[in-house]
Amino acid sequence: MNVTIIRFPGTNCDLDTANAVKKVLGIVPKIISCKDDKIPKSDLIIIPGGFSYGDYLRSGAIAAREPIMDDLELRGNQGVFIIGICNGFQILTERKLLPGSLLKNSSLKFISKNVELKINRNDTFFTSKYQTDEVVNIPIAHHDGNFFADQDTLDSIEDNNQVALRYLNPINGSLNNIAGLYNKNLNILGLMPHPERAVDIKTGTNDGSRIFESALNFYST
Amino acid sequence: MDIYESHSINKEEKELLLNYLGRDPSHTEIGIFSVMWSEHCSYKSSRHWLKKLHTEGIQVIQGPGENAGVVDIGDNQAIIFKMESHNHPSFIEPYQGAATGVGGIMRDVFTMGARPIALLNSIRFGELSHPKTKFLLSGVVAGIGGYGNCVGIPTIAGETGFDISYNGNNLVNAMCVGLTTKDKIFYSKASGVGNPVVYVGAKTGRDGIHGATMASGEFDDESEKNRPTVQVGDPYAEKLLLEACLELMQKDAIISIQDMGAAGLTSSSVEMADKGKVGIELNLDNIPTRQQNLTAYEMMLSESQERMLMVLKPEKTEIAKEVFEKWDVDFAIVGKITETNNIVVLHNGMIEADIPIKFLTDNAPMYKREKIKKNKQNQKRQPLPSIKPKDAILKMLNSPNICSKKWIWEQYDRTIMANTLNDAGGDAGLVRIENTEKAIAMSCDVNPRYCHADAKKGAMQAVAECWRNIISMGAKPLAITNCLNFGNPEKPEIMNDFVETIEGIRDASIALDFPVVSGNVSLYNETNGDAIKNTPTIGGVGLIENIGVLDNFGSLNIGDSIYMIGKKGSHLSCSTLEEVYNGESSIDPPEINLYEEKLNGNGVLDLIQEKIITSCHDISDGGMIVTICEMIMTDDRGATINIVDNNKMIGELFGEDQSRYIITISPELESIFKKKMKKRGVKYELIGCITSSQLKINDSIIISNNDIRDAYESLIPSVMNNMA
Numbered sequence: 004m005n006v007t008i009i010r011f012p013g014t015n016c017d018l019d020t021a022n023a024v025k026k027v028l029g030i031v032p033k034i035i036s037c038k039d040d041k042i043p044k045s046d047l048i049i050i051p052g053g054f055s056y057g058d059y060l061r062s063g064a065i066a067a068r069e070p071i072m073d074d075l076e077l078r079g080n081q082g083v084f085i086i087g088i089c090n091g092f093q094i095l096t097e098r099k100l101l102p103g104s105l106l107k108n109s110s111l112k113f114i115s116k117n118v119e120l121k122i123n124r125n126d127t128f129f130t131s132k133y134q135t136d137e138v139v140n141i142p143i144a145h146h147d148g149n150f151f152a153d154q155d156t157l158d159s160i161e162d163n164n165q166v167a168l169r170y171l172n173p174i175n176g177s178l179n180n181i182a183g184l185y186n187k188n189l190n191i192l193g194l195m196p197h198p199e200r201a202v203d204i205k206t207g208t209n210d211g212s213r214i215f216e217s218a219l220n221f222y223s224t
Numbered sequence: 225m226d227i228y229e230s231h232s233i234n235k236e237e238k239e240l241l242l243n244y245l246g247r248d249p250s251h252t253e254i255g256i257f258s259v260m261w262s263e264h265c266s267y268k269s270s271r272h273w274l275k276k277l278h279t280e281g282i283q284v285i286q287g288p289g290e291n292a293g294v295v296d297i298g299d300n301q302a303i304i305f306k307m308e309s310h311n312h313p314s315f316i317e318p319y320q321g322a323a324t325g326v327g328g329i330m331r332d333v334f335t336m337g338a339r340p341i342a343l344l345n346s347i348r349f350g351e352l353s354h355p356k357t358k359f360l361l362s363g364v365v366a367g368i369g370g371y372g373n374c375v376g377i378p379t380i381a382g383e384t385g386f387d388i389s390y391n392g393n394n395l396v397n398a399m400c401v402g403l404t405t406k407d408k409i410f411y412s413k414a415s416g417v418g419n420p421v422v423y424v425g426a427k428t429g430r431d432g433i434h435g436a437t438m439a440s441g442e443f444d445d446e447s448e449k450n451r452p453t454v455q456v457g458d459p460y461a462e463k464l465l466l467e468a469c470l471e472l473m474q475k476d477a478i479i480s481i482q483d484m485g486a487a488g489l490t491s492s493s494v495e496m497a498d499k500g501k502v503g504i505e506l507n508l509d510n511i512p513t514r515q516q517n518l519t520a521y522e523m524m525l526s527e528s529q530e531r532m533l534m535v536l537k538p539e540k541t542e543i544a545k546e547v548f549e550k551w552d553v554d555f556a557i558v559g560k561i562t563e564t565n566n567i568v569v570l571h572n573g574m575i576e577a578d579i580p581i582k583f584l585t586d587n588a589p590m591y592k593r594e595k596i597k598k599n600k601q602n603q604k605r606q607p608l609p610s611i612k613p614k615d616a617i618l619k620m621l622n623s624p625n626i627c628s629k630k631w632i633w634e635q636y637d638r639t640i641m642a643n644t645l646n647d648a649g650g651d652a653g654l655v656r657i658e659n660t661e662k663a664i665a666m667s668c669d670v671n672p673r674y675c676h677a678d679a680k681k682g683a684m685q686a687v688a689e690c691w692r693n694i695i696s697m698g699a700k701p702l703a704i705t706n707c708l709n710f711g712n713p714e715k716p717e718i719m720n721d722f723v724e725t726i727e728g729i730r731d732a733s734i735a736l737d738f739p740v741v742s743g744n745v746s747l748y749n750e751t752n753g754d755a756i757k758n759t760p761t762i763g764g765v766g767l768i769e770n771i772g773v774l775d776n777f778g779s780l781n782i783g784d785s786i787y788m789i790g791k792k793g794s795h796l797s798c799s800t801l802e803e804v805y806n807g808e809s810s811i812d813p814p815e816i817n818l819y820e821e822k823l824n825g826n827g828v829l830d831l832i833q834e835k836i837i838t839s840c841h842d843i844s845d846g847g848m849i850v851t852i853c854e855m856i857m858t859d860d861r862g863a864t865i866n867i868v869d870n871n872k873m874i875g876e877l878f879g880e881d882q883s884r885y886i887i888t889i890s891p892e893l894e895s896i897f898k899k900k901m902k903k904r905g906v907k908y909e910l911i912g913c914i915t916s917s918q919l920k921i922n923d924s925i926i927i928s929n930n931d932i933r934d935a936y937e938s939l940i941p942s943v944m945n946n947m948a
Contacts, residue, residue: 012552013460015376019642022658052640054374057460113369113635144373144637200642205656205771207644 004222006032007045009075011066014053016088016199023199024049027215037069047084047218048075050091052144052197062105062147063090067097076100084128084218085191089145092183092193101186101193102160103152108145109176115144117208119171120182120196124164127185128221129192132213138171139210141196143182148195150177150184160184167192227251231258232437237589244583252521252569252576259487259525260494260584263440263747268589269713270745273726277740278733283702284741285406291332291483292402293741294409295703297767301657302406303664304338307346307399307705307763309746313435313454314396315443318363322347322396323371323457324529329400330375331483334466335532337410337473338402341641342655343372345382345398346668346707346761350391352624352943357386360394361632362944367457368398369635374459375466378644379636381653381666386624388808389672392443392751397707399668399763403657408473412482414500414535414561419479421493421504421559422541424468424548425531426461428489429514432527435486442712443751453527461530461553468551469532475547477540484531490524492533493559494567498585503564508571512554520569520576535561593713595720605797605811611874614925616801617849620878621935623804626846631940645771650778651693651842656771663768665699671845672757674813677798679721681813683728683760685882688821690764691736692842695825696885698773698832699766704733706743706762711755713747718755725760735818736825738764773832778839780859784888784914786852787897789824791907793847793879794872800846801878814882821883827906828885836897837887847878848911851886853919853932862915862929867922877921888914 006024010017017034024032033043037055042048055066066072072094079085079100087095095101108114117140122133133139152160157178160166167183174180175195183194198211228238231254241249241257249257259265267274279287285302286294292306310325330340347364349357361384372379377400414421432455472478480500482492489506497504508523518526536544541557548555562568567584569577620626638644643656645663652667669689675682687704694701708725711718733739749756768774796802797812831837843851849865856863867873889897901908919927 013374013463015374015463015640019640022642053376054460054463057374057458059460112366113373113637115373115637115639116634117639142639144639146373197639200639202642205645206639206642 004030004046004219005044006030006047006049007042008032008034008049008051009037009071010034011037011053011055013055013057014051016052016197020049020051020088020199023202024215027202027212028219037066037071039071042071042074042078045083046222048078050087050094052089052091055090055094061097063093063097066094072098079191082188082190086129087193088197088199089195092195093147095191095193100191101184102156103150105147106149106151107147108149113146114175117142118174118196120168121171122168123166127189129214129217130167131220132217140208141198141201141211143196145195148175148177150181152178163187168194168196227254231255232262232441233258237261240589250576252524253579255521255525256490256577256579256584258437259490261588262437265487265491266588267745269591269593269747270722271590272592273723276726276730278730279739279741281703281737281739284739287741288743290411291335293703293705294336295741295765296406297662300406302404302409303401303765304333304336304404305399305401305705305765306332306742307397307668307707307761308332308744309707309709310396310398311393311709311746311749314364315360315394317454318360319367320454320456322364322367324455325396325398326368326371327457327459327462327529328485329398330377330462331485331532333400333402334469335410335481335483337408338404339470340377340400340402342401342653342666343377343379343398344653344666344668344763345379345396346670347382348385348387348390348395348759350386350394351388352386354391358944364394364396365632365635371457371459373637375463376640378638378640380638380644380655383668384629384632385672387672387757389757392754393749393756395709395759397761399705401664401666401765410473410478410481412480412496412499414480414496414502414504416479416535417502417561417563419535419561420538420541420557421506421561422534422536422544423511423531423556423558424534424553425465426458426528427512427514427554428518428523428526429528430518430522430526431455433522433525435527440748442748445752455527455529457529464551464553465530465532468548468553472544472547475540475543477536477544479535479537481532481534484533486527488525488527494581494584496533496535497567498581503562503566503581504559505562505568506559506570508569510556510558512556520571524569593719594716595723596716597720598717603811606806608796608802608805611805613873613877613921614927616878617853617927618931618935620800620804620846620850621853621932622939623800624939625800626850627939628937629940630937631944651696654697661770661772663771665694665697665766665768666764667693668761668763669693670759670761672759673798673803675760676757677811677813679724679758680728681816682758683725684732684816684818685813686760686762687729687732687736687738688816688882689842689844690762691738691825694764694766695829696840696842698777698829699768700829701736701738701764701766703739703741704762704764706740706760708743708745709749709756709759709761710747711750721758725758729760732818736822773835777832780839780855780861780888780914781890782861782914782916783891784838785891785894785910786863786912786914787887787889788848788884788909788911789828789887789906790884791881792876792909793881794875795879795881796875799878799880814880816882823904824883824885824906827901827904828887830900831887831897836893837889839888841886843884843886845880847880848886849877853936855886856919857933857936860929862917862919863912864915864920865912
């Protein structure tokens with residue numbers, strides 16, 4: 004399996020994500036710059052967390068307009084699997100590869116804590132190693148994670164069963180407690196929690212590992 | 225007011241300056257003298273005394289005098305760390321003041337070649353009920369978080385205190401810890417006549433001009449007018465600068481490097497040249513600027529953030545340029561090293577300044593200020609009212625200095641880098657070294673109440689508490705940094721306290737082999753003549769060689785026995801209990817016996833490393849019962865405590881006697897534990913056992929976990945979430 008990580012200048016979870024992929028899957032991912040012309044051949048593309056261009060404007064707004072995102076969109080349409088974590092999720096919604104948007108947390112404060120999340124479905128590329136409705140513990144660390152969509156969009160997300168994860172308890176104002184969601188084709192996942200920080204029990208939880216393991220599972224079976 | 229006075233250069237200093245130069249200085253030169261001779265840059269009141277600190281040990285690679293201190297952690301790895309104050313700017317503009325404090329200390333660490341792996345802070349405010357505290361606390365916390373979270377360094381530990389003496393001057397002390405290999409440590413000493421001096425980082429603007437001078441004076445009712453001297457932080461620019469610098473450091477191009485902190489271009493260029501005993505020539509025409517028509521004076525004094533100065537190997541200049549361009553960071557050759565021993569500043573074809581460097585450094589004014597011991601004879605200790613233990617426990621947990629600071633630390637990213645081992649629990653922060661079994665424990669500590677009552681004892685206690693917190697995590701304490709926050713040193717009593725503080729730190733760090741490797745002094749923390757309590761914040765680091773010893777450590781098992789290491793408590797003078805019940809409390813802080821401190825600490829460290837005990841916490845503010853409450857809350861367990869003599873209950877529960885720990889242990893290991901402690905001569909007391917829930921003392925006092933948690937967690941959210 005070829006894993007590619009795209010880093011923007013202010014990305015700060017690229018090394019954590021690469022380490023997690025290495026630790027969990029034994030695969031060395033390729034880290035590319037957003038200034039590169041093309042994304043190399045990949046089975047999984049990850050946009051990690053951070054502050055892509057400082058995010059003084061809307062989080063991810065500038066990054067979503069980088070030329071490399073044209074290639075990412077193309078790959079997404081071709082069915083390549085893509086994960087956007089935290090800032091990556093914000094970039095994917097800014098690019099409209101995922102519906103809705105991520106507003107400032109309802110507290111207007113940065114929130115960093117381990118949260119309980121419920122896995123909404125386990126029949127996707129990213130979640131086959133979880134149980135449906137399983138509750139997992141993964142850290143969040145964001146200022147803008149308050150998921151918002153207009154009613155029609157929200158209805159269609161729910162009708163199409165696009166929700167990936169929900170916060171067990173309200174945390175940042177997200178509608179329907181949405182912490183992560185898929186595109187309609189289920190090959191693109193965006194989520195606010197940081198699975199790459201939850202791959203070693205010594206750091207408190209390893210509940211994030213199975214997102215990466217599920218991906219590998221898909222390619223090895 | 226003449227031009228010298230308006231630059232805070234007093235009459236004697238003016239004479240000295242004119243004498244040195246033998247001519248009238250230019251406006252730019254006056255500016256340069258004023259910042260270099262400011263208390264903040266010259267340490268003119270403290271320099272003489274700081275030399276007395278204990279700074280050596282086999283673990284020390286670099287002590288004070290560089291951008292940060294360096295200690296050896298084995299396997300060719302080194303830890304680089306320092307703490308710095310950003311008090312004055314944070315009071316005027318809390319968000320930017322605190323944010324740039326974090327940015328500045330991070331640059332001190334990565335300047336030396338280390339990637340930052342953790343941030344800590346010690347922040348102090350006026351009374352929680354003071355109208356300005358809410359504004360300052362929310363701004364400072366958001367600023368610390370906003371900067372560290374964006375650069376992507378976890379903020380893993382710290383302390384927050386409230387006291388009336390900070391009503392007019394809050395404190396923001398930020399600490400950064402970085403990791404490097406021993407063969408990749410970079411210093412600021414310039415060398416090589418003709419070598420290029422290179423400016424990298426953000427563009428220079430008019431912000432922060434005279435920040436160092438502002439930070440060297442007291443406040444009055446018009447301090448708000450200093451707002452333009454506060455710098456504005458851009459953590460995104462810092463992130464790019466960090467990555468670019470670390471990349472260049474792999475390319476053998478850098479001769480010396482120094483961040484532009486207080487007094488910006490002036491102090492960085494002077495310090496680099498001074499260390500190398502060379503001269504430096506700057507051509508300001510080449511400085512990247514944010515706006516047009518900046519004068520030489522403004523460029524030399526600007527404290528715009530996220531900038532560095534380097535001396536490069538000439539043949540590597542192109543390679544360096546490519547690295548910085550790749551990261552979208554400005555790169556400009558702005559001068560060269562000369563053999564003149566002067567700093568020469570050129571702008572628009574004119575010589576704006578030409579000053580022998582020694583006048584700005586070694587020959588800068590130094591004062592051995594008058595000192596007088598405080599007269600404590602008229603102070604009387606107010607008796608404590610009659611206290612019901614149950615009420616007192618809940619009242620203590622709900623008091624500003626004891627209560628949970630979760631509202632604060634939940635705004636700091638603590639899990640980024642994925643190596644934080646004890647998120648939100650334990651006495652110190654703990655971060656694993658990537659790809660090893662090692663971890664670094666870190667803590668910052670001081671009890672200003674003790675320091676105010678007795679400067680020397682208080683300083684010793686701060687060092688000892690930091691050592692204790694690191695021990696409680698199972699780590700071997702290595703070295704410390706400090707921030708010495710005081711009022712006006714021209715007041716003999718404050719100067720005396722400062723000197724006693726140095727003595728206290730020295731004695732404790734010698735006794736505990738816990739040397740000082742870096743630090744900072746912040747004086748003139750006064751408003752309208754009212755000084756803060758002495759606050760010598762101590763930041764320490766310790767090493768765990770094998771994190772395997774922590775498997776299953778830190779969890780309370782029902783049936784475990786609870787022991788106290790050290791003697792039963794009784795000392796209530798100067799305690800948190802006194803503060804909570806009597807308000808001011810500053811007569812006799814607890815004695816500290818450094819021999820016993822070391823004995824108990826090493827005994828506890830052995831117990832953790834031999835995996836004999838299941839958890840360990842030090843006893844500090846609030847005494848034994850506060851420690852126990854914190855322990856059972858973290859693990860959602862209960863405890864039963866037995867106090868033999870009811871008449872001694874208050875002292876045993878709340879006494880703040882020093883050098884003590886609470887440990888828990890499975891009953892079958894008690895005999896080994898006792899044998900080990902007796903052999904070492906460490907005193908211990910059985911005080912109770914772990915239960916499934918509720919706190920029970922002598923069958924007569926019962927408090928539910930919910931009540932404990934409510935008391936502990938409700939105070940700060942209830943104050944802060946009511947933003948008026």
